[in-house]
Amino acid sequence: MADGLILEALRITRHGAPLVALDRAIAPGEVLTVMGPSGVGKSTLLAAITGTLAPGFRAEGRIWLDGQDITRTPPHLRRVGILFQDDLLFPHLNVAENLAFGLRPGGTRPDRLSRIEAALDEIGLPGYGPRDPATLSGGQKARVALMRMLLSEPCTLLLDEAFGGLDAALRQQMRALVFDRARDRRLPVLMVTHDAEDAAAAGGEIVRLG
Amino acid sequence: MPRDGLVRSVPALTLLAMLGPVLAGLWGTVLPALGHLPAAGETGLSGAPFARLLDWPGLPRAIWLSLGTGLAATLISLGIVALIVAGWWGTPAFRALERALSPLLSVPHAAAAFGLAFLIAPSGWIARVVSPALTGWDRPPDWLIVNDPWGLSLIAGLVAKEVPFLLLMTLAALGQSDGARSLRVAQALGYGRVTGWLKCVFPRVYAQIRLPVFVVLVFGMSVVDVAVILGPTTPATLSVQIVRWMNDPDLALRMTAAAGALLQLALVLGALCLWWLGERAAARLGRAAVLRGGRGWADPALRAGGLLAGAVSALAMLAGIAALFLWSVAGFWGFPDALPEAYSLRTWTRAAPGMADALADTALVALAATALALMLVLGCLEAEHRSGRALTRRGLWLIYLPLLLPQTAFLPGLQTLLLGIGADTGRAPVIAAHLVFVLPYVFLSLGDPWRAWDVRHGRIAAALGAGPWRVLWTVRLPMLLRPVLTAAAVGIAVSVGQYLPTLLIGGGRVATLTTEAVALASGGDRRAIGAYGVAQTAAALLPFAVALVVPTLVWRNRRGLHG
Ligand SMILES: Nc1ncnc2c1ncn2[C@@H]1O[C@H](COP(=O)(O)OP(=O)(O)OP(=O)(O)O)[C@@H](O)[C@H]1O
Ligand SMILES: [Mg+2]
Numbered sequence: 001m002a003d004g005l006i007l008e009a010l011r012i013t014r015h016g017a018p019l020v021a022l023d024r025a026i027a028p029g030e031v032l033t034v035m036g037p038s039g040v041g042k043s044t045l046l047a048a049i050t051g052t053l054a055p056g057f058r059a060e061g062r063i064w065l066d067g068q069d070i071t072r073t074p075p076h077l078r079r080v081g082i083l084f085q086d087d088l089l090f091p092h093l094n095v096a097e098n099l100a101f102g103l104r105p106g107g108t109r110p111d112r113l114s115r116i117e118a119a120l121d122e123i124g125l126p127g128y129g130p131r132d133p134a135t136l137s138g139g140q141k142a143r144v145a146l147m148r149m150l151l152s153e154p155c156t157l158l159l160d161e162a163f164g165g166l167d168a169a170l171r172q173q174m175r176a177l178v179f180d181r182a183r184d185r186r187l188p189v190l191m192v193t194h195d196a197e198d199a200a201a202a203g204g205e206i207v208r209l210g
Numbered sequence: 211m212p213r214d215g216l217v218r219s220v221p222a223l224t225l226l227a228m229l230g231p232v233l234a235g236l237w238g239t240v241l242p243a244l245g246h247l248p249a250a251g252e253t254g255l256s257g258a259p260f261a262r263l264l265d266w267p268g269l270p271r272a273i274w275l276s277l278g279t280g281l282a283a284t285l286i287s288l289g290i291v292a293l294i295v296a297g298w299w300g301t302p303a304f305r306a307l308e309r310a311l312s313p314l315l316s317v318p319h320a321a322a323a324f325g326l327a328f329l330i331a332p333s334g335w336i337a338r339v340v341s342p343a344l345t346g347w348d349r350p351p352d353w354l355i356v357n358d359p360w361g362l363s364l365i366a367g368l369v370a371k372e373v374p375f376l377l378l379m380t381l382a383a384l385g386q387s388d389g390a391r392s393l394r395v396a397q398a399l400g401y402g403r404v405t406g407w408l409k410c411v412f413p414r415v416y417a418q419i420r421l422p423v424f425v426v427l428v429f430g431m432s433v434v435d436v437a438v439i440l441g442p443t444t445p446a447t448l449s450v451q452i453v454r455w456m457n458d459p460d461l462a463l464r465m466t467a468a469a470g471a472l473l474q475l476a477l478v479l480g481a482l483c484l485w486w487l488g489e490r491a492a493a494r495l496g497r498a499a500v501l502r503g504g505r506g507w508a509d510p511a512l513r514a515g516g517l518l519a520g521a522v523s524a525l526a527m528l529a530g531i532a533a534l535f536l537w538s539v540a541g542f543w544g545f546p547d548a549l550p551e552a553y554s555l556r557t558w559t560r561a562a563p564g565m566a567d568a569l570a571d572t573a574l575v576a577l578a579a580t581a582l583a584l585m586l587v588l589g590c591l592e593a594e595h596r597s598g599r600a601l602t603r604r605g606l607w608l609i610y611l612p613l614l615l616p617q618t619a620f621l622p623g624l625q626t627l628l629l630g631i632g633a634d635t636g637r638a639p640v641i642a643a644h645l646v647f648v649l650p651y652v653f654l655s656l657g658d659p660w661r662a663w664d665v666r667h668g669r670i671a672a673a674l675g676a677g678p679w680r681v682l683w684t685v686r687l688p689m690l691l692r693p694v695l696t697a698a699a700v701g702i703a704v705s706v707g708q709y710l711p712t713l714l715i716g717g718g719r720v721a722t723l724t725t726e727a728v729a730l731a732s733g734g735d736r737r738a739i740g741a742y743g744v745a746q747t748a749a750a751l752l753p754f755a756v757a758l759v760v761p762t763l764v765w766r767n768r769r770g771l772h773g
Binding site: 047050051052054055056074075076077078079080081082084086088089090091092094101102104132133134135148149152154 | 599664669670671672674677678681684685688689768769770771
């Protein structure tokens with residue numbers, strides 16, 4: 001199987017009734033945009049890929065990531081990164097600890113600390129490590145959440161209306177940040193959005209559900 | 211998710227820990243009640259135990275006392291709570307009352323009862339404050355206020371203790387029903403706030419606090435420690451009499467006790483049926499009232515009455531505890547003086563050695579039972595989370611079951627069984643018995659906040675590579691530190707307050723602050739009672755202070771955790 005994220009005849013049912021189906025391959029560095037009315041099952045589709053479907057939902061078909069079948073892999077071993085509209089930073093950890101939670105294990109302590117500091121630099125928040133996440137602005141939180149995910153070195157990127165909570169200027173900035181990083185790292189991206197501008201900025205294929 | 215045998219087996223284990231002793235105890239009650247008690251040299255079937263129970267001249271009165279005090283205490287507590295919330299919810303007065311009543315929830319029943327007795331007795335604090343100026347008394351009047359034959363002071367003691375419980379349960383239920391907006395709509399339609407609330411919010415709230423109300427009813431009908439302290443003596447309530455028979459050196463009387471325990475169970479079931487009929491009647495009356503469309507002419511009086519009753523019940527408890535404390539440090543305190551003439555620590559130094567032993571036993575049993583309960587409950591909630599199967603209605607009833615059966619119905623049987631297999635000594639059985647009552651409260655306290663946690667935090671953590679155990683230990687538990695500690699405090703308070711399980715299962719060899727305090731009831735040494743009551747209250751309250759302070763300190767720099 002080829003690299004990238006491949007949804008092979010993926011079908012999700014709720015209590016036996018079909019909800020959504022998708023059969024697509026996303027090559028490394030490409031973006032697939034999924035749009036559709038509220039409630040058609042866009043978030044559910046992403047939950048199937050992360051392996052965290054709510055009870056009552058079932059996924060059929062297969063999910064391949066970089067040539068490996070991850071359909072039955074436990075969520076924490078899938079290397080599927082996801083961003084929601086809410087940043088979901090852990091409120092009990094400071095900014096640096098949130099990043100450390102994401103950073104792959106291994107390396108010495110000073111080495112890890114310097115990688116976290118470099119990551120903060122990269123998102124324009126140098127020195128923000130000891131801050132309480134609750135004291136950051138919305139845009140700052142979004143950047144920390146993005147960086148936390150990237151530090152876990154995912155092999156694909158899922159965006160569930162990830163730019164929904166930001167105002168227009170910030171939105172554009174975040175989009176550029178995410179898509180640039182994804183392209184650099186050659187990550188396949190699956191983006192769920194309601195916003196046509198998001199889709200245009202992504203530049204990839206658009207699927208409409210429902 | 212990986213199959214996790216350990217976590218999956220916890221719910222079954224929890225049910226066993228909770229219901230095993232209950233079922234065994236009921237079994238151990240049925241056999242002697244039917245005349246089978248090898249320890250007393252009796253085997254086989256006979257009607258003798260019930261015959262002897264019926265021969266007890268106090269029986270009819272004891273039955274009426276049990277029914278009357280239980281039903282009255284429940285009705286009055288529920289009424290007060292409904293009026294307070296209907297009239298004052300959302301106002302500053304309500305917040306003040308709530309703040310005064312919440313800590314009182316954890317005050318052990320025995321301490322609250324002693325406090326009330328110290329207030330309302332003919333020689334109590336109230337009489338002292340108003341004498342001789344208002345009454346002209348220079349000696350306490352010869353009135354039977356405490357231990358009155360009608361059980362009125364028993365009812366008062368129960369009400370004072372159950373109002374905080376039902377109020378907190380109501381507040382939790384209110385959080386889940388859209389009460390505020392309903393009330394606004396009702397008010398816009400011209401309803402007074404009490405009538406509007408009673409007509410459109412109360413039915414929803416009541417449906418959610420129904421099980422706690424049943425718990426109050428069952429408890430009120432069968433309580434032993436409060437009845438020993440405040441209840442009538444000739445005859446005593448049925449539950450008190452059962453315990454007397456159990457503690458009699460004549461083993462044959464245990465069979466009479468067992469027969470009484472079954473009768474107590476039948477009474478409780480009968481009262482629950484009666485309550486259920488009352489619910490239906492109240493629902494009909496309520497529907498009729500809705501149809502009439504009355505906007506509530508009596509609202510101002512009901513409002514004032516609710517606030518007054520709530521304030522009196524909170525004040526009575528606070529003043530009672532203050533009275534306990536005063537007596538524990540009082541030197542000479544002659545009758546009509548409002549305050550002691552002198553203060554001294556003599557009572558405390560005199561009681562210290564025994565109290566230290568009792569405190570050690572109390573702490574050991576409470577900490578062990580609470581630790582076990584927390585592990586089981588966290589395991590159950592985690593299993594629920596991982597399997598995605600939420601607690602069903604039937605599951606909720608099972609959790610409440612140990613609280614819906616009178617303690618006097620199954621603890622005597624449990625003791626008899628343990629006696630039969632020679633395991634009636636030591637602390638382990640006492641801890642297991644406490645666990646039966648600690649578990650439901652810990653479960654009920656932790657369940658809602660645990661489920662309210664945003665599971666997307668767990669999904670994000672998993673997407674970042676954290677397995678289910680790491681998510682539990684490094685994300686969920688730290689974020690839920692406050693509710694976990696609060697649940698632990700609830701568990702400790704419940705254990706500290708237990709009287710009957712310690713007394714019966716401990717076989718007199720495990721002495722906690724509560725058993726020691728209640729044992730002092732008959733002696734009338736007010737100073738010692740005061741000291742033990744204060745110690746008991748402190749032991750139950752301190753963990754709440756810890757649960758309040760620790761998360762505040764640990765998370766002092768984390769604004770997101772102080773919702
Ligand atoms: N945990 C759950 N339990 C039961 N049903 C759910 C759950 N999550 C979602 N659903 C249902 O599944 C369907 C699809 O929901 P989903 O969240 O995937 O929609 P969506 O396309 O993401 O909508 P939106 O654009 O509003 O986010 C909806 O009908 C929703 O009610
Ligand atoms: Mg969605």
